[in-house]
Amino acid sequence: MHQPDTSPWQAAAACAGLSPSVVFSRRGKEAAPALRACAVCPVSRECEAAVAPAESWFDGVCAGRLWRNGRPVKPRRRRGEAAAELTSELTAAALDATLDATALDAAGAALAGGSRG
Known part of the structure; x- marks a missing residue:
């Protein structure tokens, strides 16, 4: 052939x-x-x-x-993968929010300390 x-x-x-x-x-x-x-x-x-x-x-x-x-074709997710991915995304978002809040608190403290002068 x-x-x-x-x-x-x-x-x-x-x-x-x-x-x-x-x-x-x-x-x-x-x-x-x-x-x-x-x-x-x-x-x-x-x-x-x-x-x-x-x-x-x-x-x-x-x-x-x-x-x-x-x-x-989008790959099918196994049972539990979607929940794990969502949990990971929510945890990352919560960490970002915590870091943003900490940064804002630090900036506010710095401003408040600088205005006492």
Whole structure:
């Protein structure tokens, strides 16, 4: 059987040895090996430029993302990940607010100390 010629970037692709059913999967769980390969792929930019997933209505993995009908699919979160992320964001916001309040208190004290003169 005749294999199509591959360009140099395709031969260097981290997914080159993966099954087409993995690379062109529409489901995240089945596409996971291809997504992991993309994370370390040295030619992901070339791949995205050649495939042009948004323009070609691509289904599968390209440039580290899963695409369905030319649109990137948002990864599903596992149970508890959303809550942990929200807690982390709220903790960071509370820390920022505390630091801002401390800075304001220090500035107010400095101003009050300077006006006693």
